[in-house]
Amino acid sequence: MPLLHWSPRSPYVRKVMVALHERGLADKVERVRTHADPLIPHEDLMRINPLSKIPTLELESGPTLYDSHVICAWADRQGQGPRLLPDDPAARLIAERDEALGTGILDVAVAWLVEAKLRPEELRSDDLLAVHRRKLRSVADYLEGYVAELRARTFDLGHLTIGVALAYLDFRFAAEDWRAGRPRLAEWHAGFSARPSVRATEFKDDPRPR
Numbered sequence: 691m692p693l694l695h696w697s698p699r700s701p702y703v704r705k706v707m708v709a710l711h712e713r714g715l716a717d718k719v720e721r722v723r724t725h726a727d728p729l730i731p732h733e734d735l736m737r738i739n740p741l742s743k744i745p746t747l748e749l750e751s752g753p754t755l756y757d758s759h760v761i762c763a764w765a766d767r768q769g770q771g772p773r774l775l776p777d778d779p780a781a782r783l784i785a786e787r788d789e790a791l792g793t794g795i796l797d798v799a800v801a802w803l804v805e806a807k808l809r810p811e812e813l814r815s816d817d818l819l820a821v822h823r824r825k826l827r828s829v830a831d832y833l834e835g836y837v838a839e840l841r842a843r844t845f846d847l848g849h850l851t852i853g854v855a856l857a858y859l860d861f862r863f864a865a866e867d868w869r870a871g872r873p874r875l876a877e878w879h880a881g882f883s884a885r886p887s888v889r890a891t892e893f894k895d896d897p898r899p900r
């Protein structure tokens with residue numbers, strides 16, 4: 691079986707897990723709990739992914755895959771059911787653009803966490819934290835005005851990634867309350883959260899392996 695380096699804390703991993711569920715592959719991939727610390731490169735992981743990041747997928751026969759986009763694209767080719775990356779070039783471009791928006795939320799959120807929680811207090815930059823907050827609010831405002839377009843097309847990797855990113859804000863940035871003043875986005879996200887693939891892949895602060 692393919693082996694996925696996995697954590698229930700990682701939003702990029704959750705994106706992959708939701709894609710695996712959507713494509714009927716969740717029980718065809720084995721998982722190993724891997725702790726990828728942004729401040730301490732993981733020696734074993736770097737042997738298969740020089741970036742020391744998860745998700746990383748070891749295939750039985752084939753190359754080791756990273757990052758989350760590549761693994762989702764792999765799942766889309768392997769699995770069954772409606773495609774997450776449409777064949778139609780115009781539709782695919784929008785799906786991938788919106789995937790980038792969702793991944794961009796995650797990149798800002800993770801950078802924010804690293805700055806706020808992992809860096810020594812004396813090195814923390816309030817200016818940088820303010821920029822992260824500003825960007826997350828900017829994307830949430832944009833999405834509030836974009837909901838009609840999200841609703842107008844079939845579920846794809848763009849919806850999936852934006853949905854996971856907003857769930858990650860709930861998990862790590864609940865005090866930011868992205869739903870406040872954004873009722874359409876909140877309603878859209880409630881529908882997203884009801885998908886079996888999303889319900890089966892909840893974030894969790896499990897004990898970290900050594």
Ligand SMILES: N[C@@H](CCC(=O)N[C@@H](CS)C(=O)NCC(=O)O)C(=O)O
Pocket residue numbers: 699700701702703726727728729731741742743744745757758759793800
């Ligand atoms: N662009 C990558 C980002 C993956 C990523 O940053 N994962 C985090 C876990 S949430 C990680 O492995 N961090 C360890 C590190 O940055 O060294 C993707 O989409 O898969």
